Amino acid sequence: MTSEVSTQPRSIEHADGTIVLPDAPVIVGLRFRHWRGEADLAALVDLANAARRADEDPEVSTVEGMRHDYANLTNSDPAKDVIVAEVDGTAVAYARVEWQDQNDGDRAYWAFGFVHPDWRRHGLGRSMLHHNERHLREIALAHPFGGASYLSSFTEDANPGNAVLLTSEGYRRHRAFFLMVRPDLENVEDVPLPEGLEMRPVEINQLWPLFLADNEAFRDHFGGIDASENAFARWTGDEKFDRSLFLVAWDGDEIAAAVINRIDPRENELHGYRRGLLDSVFTRREWRRRGIARALISKSLLLLRDRGMTSAQLGVDAENPNAALHLYESNGFQIDQRGSAWRKDWDLS
Numbered sequence: 001m002t003s004e005v006s007t008q009p010r011s012i013e014h015a016d017g018t019i020v021l022p023d024a025p026v027i028v029g030l031r032f033r034h035w036r037g038e039a040d041l042a043a044l045v046d047l048a049n050a051a052r053r054a055d056e057d058p059e060v061s062t063v064e065g066m067r068h069d070y071a072n073l074t075n076s077d078p079a080k081d082v083i084v085a086e087v088d089g090t091a092v093a094y095a096r097v098e099w100q101d102q103n104d105g106d107r108a109y110w111a112f113g114f115v116h117p118d119w120r121r122h123g124l125g126r127s128m129l130h131h132n133e134r135h136l137r138e139i140a141l142a143h144p145f146g147g148a149s150y151l152s153s154f155t156e157d158a159n160p161g162n163a164v165l166l167t168s169e170g171y172r173r174h175r176a177f178f179l180m181v182r183p184d185l186e187n188v189e190d191v192p193l194p195e196g197l198e199m200r201p202v203e204i205n206q207l208w209p210l211f212l213a214d215n216e217a218f219r220d221h222f223g224g225i226d227a228s229e230n231a232f233a234r235w236t237g238d239e240k241f242d243r244s245l246f247l248v249a250w251d252g253d254e255i256a257a258a259v260i261n262r263i264d265p266r267e268n269e270l271h272g273y274r275r276g277l278l279d280s281v282f283t284r285r286e287w288r289r290r291g292i293a294r295a296l297i298s299k300s301l302l303l304l305r306d307r308g309m310t311s312a313q314l315g316v317d318a319e320n321p322n323a324a325l326h327l328y329e330s331n332g333f334q335i336d337q338r339g340s341a342w343r344k345d346w347d348l349s
Contacts, residue, residue, distance in 0.1 A: 011131050019083060021131050025123030027087060032128075035082035035094075041066055043091040044084070051114035055156040056337060058179075058313070060267040064239055072233040074226050075099045083113075083131060085124050092119040095128045097136050100224040107149040108224065108343075109136040125165055140348055151344040158337065166342050174343035175222055176318035178325070180333035181275075185305040185312065188332075191298040194290045197249045197256055199299070207236060210248065213255040217282035222317050223341075240264050245276075245303065247296050249287075257283035257292040259300045263307060276304035278314040281324070288322065297331050 011032075012020040019032040045061045052059055070078050076098035085093040095113025102108055111132035115125050133151060140149060153171060155162040163173075193199065202210060215227040235241065245261035260280040268274055278300055283293050304312055314333065316324050 010134050021127045023127045029088035032085050035078045047116050048114045054117040056158040057156050068237050072230045074228045074230045092116045093124045097132050102224040105147050107145050108152040110152045153342045156339050171342040171344040173340045175341040177339045178316050178335045179337040180328050181336040182312045182332045188301045191295040193295045202243045202246045217284050249292050256287040259296045261300050274309045275311045276309040
Protein backbone atom coordinates (compact mmCIF):
# COMPACT_ATOMS: atom_id res chain seq x y z
CA MET A 1 0.00 0.00 0.00
CA THR A 2 1.32 3.45 -0.91
CA SER A 3 0.42 6.32 1.40
CA GLU A 4 -0.02 9.90 0.30
CA VAL A 5 2.60 12.43 1.25
CA SER A 6 0.97 15.53 2.70
CA THR A 7 -1.22 17.21 0.11
CA GLN A 8 -1.02 20.56 1.87
CA PRO A 9 0.40 23.42 -0.25
CA ARG A 10 4.17 23.69 0.04
CA SER A 11 5.79 25.81 2.70
CA ILE A 12 6.69 29.38 1.81
CA GLU A 13 10.23 30.50 2.63
CA HIS A 14 11.08 34.17 3.07
CA ALA A 15 14.43 35.89 2.66
CA ASP A 16 14.69 36.54 6.40
CA GLY A 17 14.68 32.79 7.09
CA THR A 18 11.01 32.59 8.11
CA ILE A 19 9.13 29.53 6.88
CA VAL A 20 5.35 29.74 6.57
CA LEU A 21 3.74 26.32 7.07
CA PRO A 22 0.24 26.09 5.53
CA ASP A 23 -1.16 23.97 8.37
CA ALA A 24 0.66 25.57 11.28
CA PRO A 25 -1.24 25.50 14.58
CA VAL A 26 -2.67 28.75 15.88
CA ILE A 27 -0.26 29.73 18.66
CA VAL A 28 0.37 33.35 19.57
CA GLY A 29 4.00 34.23 18.85
CA LEU A 30 4.70 31.06 16.81
CA ARG A 31 7.26 31.30 14.03
CA PHE A 32 9.04 28.67 11.94
CA ARG A 33 12.47 29.39 10.55
CA HIS A 34 15.70 27.95 9.22
CA TRP A 35 18.71 26.87 11.27
CA ARG A 36 20.93 29.74 12.39
CA GLY A 37 24.08 27.75 12.97
CA GLU A 38 26.19 28.53 16.01
CA ALA A 39 23.55 30.83 17.46
CA ASP A 40 21.10 27.93 17.72
CA LEU A 41 23.33 25.33 19.34
CA ALA A 42 22.72 25.96 23.05
CA ALA A 43 18.94 26.34 22.73
CA LEU A 44 18.50 23.24 20.57
CA VAL A 45 20.72 21.14 22.82
CA ASP A 46 18.60 22.15 25.82
CA LEU A 47 15.44 21.37 23.87
CA ALA A 48 16.69 17.93 22.78
CA ASN A 49 17.77 17.02 26.30
CA ALA A 50 14.39 18.04 27.74
CA ALA A 51 12.61 15.87 25.16
CA ARG A 52 14.91 12.92 25.84
CA ARG A 53 14.31 13.13 29.58
CA ALA A 54 10.56 13.03 28.96
CA ASP A 55 11.02 10.00 26.69
CA GLU A 56 13.30 8.18 29.15
CA ASP A 57 16.14 8.29 26.62
CA PRO A 58 19.44 8.40 28.56
CA GLU A 59 21.43 10.06 25.76
CA VAL A 60 22.69 13.57 26.50
CA SER A 61 23.45 16.17 23.84
CA THR A 62 26.12 18.83 24.26
CA VAL A 63 26.85 22.03 22.37
CA GLU A 64 30.26 20.74 21.30
CA GLY A 65 28.81 17.43 20.21
CA MET A 66 26.07 19.04 18.12
CA ARG A 67 28.52 21.51 16.61
CA HIS A 68 30.84 18.69 15.56
CA ASP A 69 28.09 16.41 14.23
CA TYR A 70 26.34 19.14 12.23
CA ALA A 71 29.65 20.11 10.64
CA ASN A 72 30.11 16.52 9.42
CA LEU A 73 26.66 15.31 8.37
CA THR A 74 26.14 13.01 5.39
CA ASN A 75 23.26 13.61 2.95
CA SER A 76 21.92 16.43 5.10
CA ASP A 77 22.58 20.18 4.98
CA PRO A 78 21.48 21.90 8.21
CA ALA A 79 21.09 25.22 6.42
CA LYS A 80 18.38 23.68 4.22
CA ASP A 81 17.25 20.58 6.09
CA VAL A 82 16.58 21.88 9.62
CA ILE A 83 13.39 23.66 10.65
CA VAL A 84 13.03 25.38 14.03
CA ALA A 85 9.76 26.35 15.72
CA GLU A 86 9.93 29.19 18.22
CA VAL A 87 7.33 30.97 20.35
CA ASP A 88 8.12 34.55 21.26
CA GLY A 89 11.73 33.90 20.28
CA THR A 90 12.19 30.71 22.34
CA ALA A 91 12.87 27.47 20.45
CA VAL A 92 10.19 24.90 21.30
CA ALA A 93 10.76 22.29 18.56
CA TYR A 94 13.11 21.44 15.74
CA ALA A 95 13.45 18.76 13.10
CA ARG A 96 15.97 17.63 10.49
CA VAL A 97 15.84 15.40 7.42
CA GLU A 98 18.39 13.23 5.64
CA TRP A 99 18.49 10.25 3.28
CA GLN A 100 20.48 7.04 3.38
CA ASP A 101 20.93 4.07 1.07
CA GLN A 102 19.96 0.83 2.79
CA ASN A 103 21.72 -2.52 2.88
CA ASP A 104 18.85 -4.18 1.01
CA GLY A 105 19.17 -1.79 -1.95
CA ASP A 106 16.36 0.57 -0.97
CA ARG A 107 16.71 4.22 -0.02
CA ALA A 108 15.27 5.68 3.19
CA TYR A 109 14.34 9.34 3.60
CA TRP A 110 14.45 10.13 7.31
CA ALA A 111 12.60 12.81 9.25
CA PHE A 112 13.19 13.22 12.97
CA GLY A 113 13.24 15.89 15.62
CA PHE A 114 12.23 17.02 19.07
CA VAL A 115 9.28 18.88 20.57
CA HIS A 116 9.73 20.28 24.06
CA PRO A 117 7.46 18.40 26.52
CA ASP A 118 5.68 21.65 27.44
CA TRP A 119 4.67 22.16 23.81
CA ARG A 120 3.48 18.71 22.85
CA ARG A 121 -0.13 18.10 21.79
CA HIS A 122 -0.32 21.53 20.15
CA GLY A 123 0.01 20.39 16.53
CA LEU A 124 3.64 21.41 16.08
CA GLY A 125 4.85 17.90 15.36
CA ARG A 126 2.21 17.25 12.71
CA SER A 127 2.77 20.47 10.79
CA MET A 128 6.56 20.00 10.89
CA LEU A 129 6.19 16.38 9.74
CA HIS A 130 4.12 17.56 6.77
CA HIS A 131 6.79 20.14 5.95
CA ASN A 132 9.55 17.52 6.20
CA GLU A 133 7.66 15.09 3.95
CA ARG A 134 7.25 17.75 1.28
CA HIS A 135 10.91 18.71 1.58
CA LEU A 136 12.05 15.07 1.37
CA ARG A 137 9.92 14.59 -1.73
CA GLU A 138 11.69 17.55 -3.35
CA ILE A 139 15.07 16.07 -2.39
CA ALA A 140 14.10 12.65 -3.78
CA LEU A 141 12.86 14.08 -7.08
CA ALA A 142 16.09 16.07 -7.47
CA HIS A 143 18.25 12.91 -7.48
CA PRO A 144 16.33 10.04 -9.09
CA PHE A 145 16.96 6.56 -7.72
CA GLY A 146 16.32 3.30 -9.51
CA GLY A 147 15.34 1.27 -6.46
CA ALA A 148 12.50 1.45 -3.98
CA SER A 149 12.39 4.35 -1.54
CA TYR A 150 10.27 5.27 1.46
CA LEU A 151 9.88 7.72 4.32
CA SER A 152 11.29 6.75 7.73
CA SER A 153 11.23 7.93 11.31
CA PHE A 154 12.10 6.59 14.75
CA THR A 155 10.32 6.84 18.09
CA GLU A 156 11.02 5.95 21.67
CA ASP A 157 8.14 3.79 22.84
CA ALA A 158 8.03 5.90 26.00
CA ASN A 159 6.58 8.68 23.81
CA PRO A 160 3.25 7.17 22.68
CA GLY A 161 2.07 10.48 21.25
CA ASN A 162 4.72 10.29 18.55
CA ALA A 163 3.53 6.79 17.62
CA VAL A 164 -0.07 8.03 17.40
CA LEU A 165 1.03 10.87 15.12
CA LEU A 166 2.99 8.60 12.77
CA THR A 167 0.23 6.00 12.63
CA SER A 168 -2.35 8.65 11.77
CA GLU A 169 -0.07 9.90 8.98
CA GLY A 170 0.20 6.49 7.30
CA TYR A 171 3.43 5.19 8.85
CA ARG A 172 3.72 1.63 10.16
CA ARG A 173 6.08 0.10 12.67
CA HIS A 174 8.83 -1.53 10.67
CA ARG A 175 11.39 -2.71 13.21
CA ALA A 176 11.83 -2.91 16.99
CA PHE A 177 14.99 -1.95 18.87
CA PHE A 178 15.96 -2.45 22.49
CA LEU A 179 18.19 -0.57 24.89
CA MET A 180 19.62 -3.29 27.12
CA VAL A 181 21.26 -2.78 30.51
CA ARG A 182 23.45 -5.00 32.61
CA PRO A 183 22.62 -3.61 36.07
CA ASP A 184 25.92 -4.60 37.69
CA LEU A 185 29.41 -5.63 36.70
CA GLU A 186 29.87 -8.25 39.37
CA ASN A 187 30.66 -11.91 38.70
CA VAL A 188 31.87 -11.28 35.16
CA GLU A 189 33.62 -14.31 33.69
CA ASP A 190 36.79 -13.49 31.73
CA VAL A 191 36.11 -15.57 28.60
CA PRO A 192 39.30 -16.29 26.61
CA LEU A 193 39.60 -15.55 22.93
CA PRO A 194 39.70 -18.56 20.59
CA GLU A 195 43.14 -19.88 19.83
CA GLY A 196 45.03 -17.94 17.18
CA LEU A 197 43.45 -14.58 18.02
CA GLU A 198 44.87 -11.84 20.17
CA MET A 199 43.94 -8.40 21.49
CA ARG A 200 46.24 -5.48 20.75
CA PRO A 201 45.83 -1.76 21.42
CA VAL A 202 44.40 0.24 18.50
CA GLU A 203 46.93 2.64 17.00
CA ILE A 204 45.91 5.85 15.29
CA ASN A 205 46.74 4.49 11.84
CA GLN A 206 44.42 1.53 12.48
CA LEU A 207 41.31 3.61 13.08
CA TRP A 208 40.28 3.79 9.42
CA PRO A 209 40.61 -0.03 8.94
CA LEU A 210 38.64 -0.51 12.17
CA PHE A 211 35.94 1.86 10.92
CA LEU A 212 35.69 -0.02 7.63
CA ALA A 213 35.62 -3.41 9.37
CA ASP A 214 32.77 -2.24 11.61
CA ASN A 215 30.80 -1.04 8.59
CA GLU A 216 31.49 -4.21 6.63
CA ALA A 217 30.25 -6.41 9.49
CA PHE A 218 26.87 -4.64 9.49
CA ARG A 219 26.29 -4.87 5.73
CA ASP A 220 23.92 -7.82 6.23
CA HIS A 221 21.95 -6.09 9.00
CA PHE A 222 18.82 -3.96 8.92
CA GLY A 223 19.23 -0.33 7.88
CA GLY A 224 22.03 1.43 6.09
CA ILE A 225 25.74 1.95 6.51
CA ASP A 226 27.48 5.30 6.33
CA ALA A 227 31.10 4.55 5.47
CA SER A 228 31.83 8.11 4.32
CA GLU A 229 34.70 10.30 5.42
CA ASN A 230 32.14 12.52 7.16
CA ALA A 231 30.96 9.57 9.25
CA PHE A 232 34.56 8.75 10.13
CA ALA A 233 35.11 12.37 11.17
CA ARG A 234 31.95 12.29 13.33
CA TRP A 235 33.19 9.14 15.04
CA THR A 236 36.82 10.09 15.69
CA GLY A 237 35.99 13.69 16.57
CA ASP A 238 33.29 12.82 19.08
CA GLU A 239 34.10 14.23 22.50
CA LYS A 240 33.52 10.76 24.02
CA PHE A 241 35.88 9.01 21.59
CA ASP A 242 38.50 7.05 23.53
CA ARG A 243 40.40 4.35 21.66
CA SER A 244 41.85 3.02 24.92
CA LEU A 245 38.35 1.59 25.51
CA PHE A 246 38.30 -0.30 22.21
CA LEU A 247 38.83 -4.05 22.35
CA VAL A 248 39.84 -5.58 19.02
CA ALA A 249 40.45 -9.25 18.25
CA TRP A 250 43.19 -9.62 15.63
CA ASP A 251 43.91 -12.61 13.43
CA GLY A 252 47.39 -11.69 12.35
CA ASP A 253 46.96 -8.31 10.64
CA GLU A 254 43.25 -8.85 10.06
CA ILE A 255 40.54 -7.41 12.30
CA ALA A 256 38.28 -10.33 13.20
CA ALA A 257 35.95 -8.63 15.68
CA ALA A 258 35.72 -5.71 18.07
CA VAL A 259 33.72 -4.02 20.78
CA ILE A 260 33.82 -0.22 20.59
CA ASN A 261 33.23 0.94 24.16
CA ARG A 262 32.41 4.42 25.37
CA ILE A 263 31.93 6.27 28.64
CA ASP A 264 29.85 9.45 28.77
CA PRO A 265 30.60 11.37 31.98
CA ARG A 266 27.80 13.91 31.33
CA GLU A 267 25.20 11.20 30.94
CA ASN A 268 26.45 9.47 34.06
CA GLU A 269 26.32 12.68 36.08
CA LEU A 270 22.84 13.58 34.86
CA HIS A 271 21.35 10.17 35.64
CA GLY A 272 23.34 9.47 38.78
CA TYR A 273 24.93 6.23 37.66
CA ARG A 274 28.33 5.02 36.48
CA ARG A 275 27.56 3.25 33.22
CA GLY A 276 29.60 2.34 30.18
CA LEU A 277 28.27 1.76 26.68
CA LEU A 278 29.15 -1.11 24.35
CA ASP A 279 28.59 1.18 21.40
CA SER A 280 29.30 -1.34 18.63
CA VAL A 281 29.75 -5.10 18.91
CA PHE A 282 30.73 -6.76 15.65
CA THR A 283 32.31 -9.88 14.19
CA ARG A 284 33.23 -10.08 10.53
CA ARG A 285 31.63 -12.93 8.59
CA GLU A 286 34.70 -15.14 8.26
CA TRP A 287 35.14 -15.26 12.04
CA ARG A 288 31.54 -15.73 13.22
CA ARG A 289 30.23 -18.61 15.35
CA ARG A 290 33.54 -19.02 17.18
CA GLY A 291 32.72 -17.24 20.45
CA ILE A 292 34.81 -14.16 19.72
CA ALA A 293 32.04 -11.67 20.51
CA ARG A 294 31.27 -13.38 23.81
CA ALA A 295 34.92 -13.14 24.81
CA LEU A 296 35.18 -9.46 23.85
CA ILE A 297 31.94 -8.61 25.65
CA SER A 298 33.20 -10.20 28.86
CA LYS A 299 36.50 -8.35 28.57
CA SER A 300 34.64 -5.10 27.85
CA LEU A 301 32.61 -5.47 31.04
CA LEU A 302 35.79 -6.06 33.02
CA LEU A 303 37.46 -3.05 31.37
CA LEU A 304 34.51 -0.80 32.17
CA ARG A 305 34.55 -2.05 35.76
CA ASP A 306 38.26 -1.24 35.97
CA ARG A 307 37.42 2.29 34.77
CA GLY A 308 35.01 2.75 37.69
CA MET A 309 31.75 1.81 36.00
CA THR A 310 29.14 -0.22 37.86
CA SER A 311 26.74 -1.04 34.97
CA ALA A 312 26.73 -1.26 31.18
CA GLN A 313 24.29 -0.74 28.33
CA LEU A 314 24.02 -1.43 24.61
CA GLY A 315 21.49 -1.18 21.80
CA VAL A 316 20.27 -4.06 19.67
CA ASP A 317 17.99 -4.71 16.72
CA ALA A 318 15.28 -7.05 18.06
CA GLU A 319 15.52 -9.07 14.83
CA ASN A 320 19.31 -9.09 14.53
CA PRO A 321 20.13 -11.93 12.09
CA ASN A 322 23.05 -13.18 14.18
CA ALA A 323 21.10 -13.89 17.39
CA ALA A 324 22.66 -10.89 19.14
CA LEU A 325 19.70 -10.54 21.52
CA HIS A 326 20.27 -14.03 22.91
CA LEU A 327 24.01 -13.39 23.18
CA TYR A 328 23.47 -10.21 25.20
CA GLU A 329 20.88 -11.81 27.47
CA SER A 330 23.28 -14.65 28.18
CA ASN A 331 25.83 -12.02 29.23
CA GLY A 332 23.50 -10.52 31.83
CA PHE A 333 21.88 -7.74 29.79
CA GLN A 334 18.17 -7.07 30.24
CA ILE A 335 15.75 -5.12 28.05
CA ASP A 336 15.34 -1.70 29.63
CA GLN A 337 13.69 0.44 26.93
CA ARG A 338 12.12 -0.06 23.53
CA GLY A 339 12.11 1.97 20.35
CA SER A 340 10.63 1.58 16.89
CA ALA A 341 11.64 2.36 13.33
CA TRP A 342 8.71 3.47 11.17
CA ARG A 343 8.16 3.34 7.43
CA LYS A 344 5.77 5.04 5.01
CA ASP A 345 5.73 4.01 1.36
CA TRP A 346 5.24 6.69 -1.23
CA ASP A 347 4.77 7.15 -4.95
CA LEU A 348 7.26 9.54 -6.54
CA SER A 349 5.86 9.18 -10.06
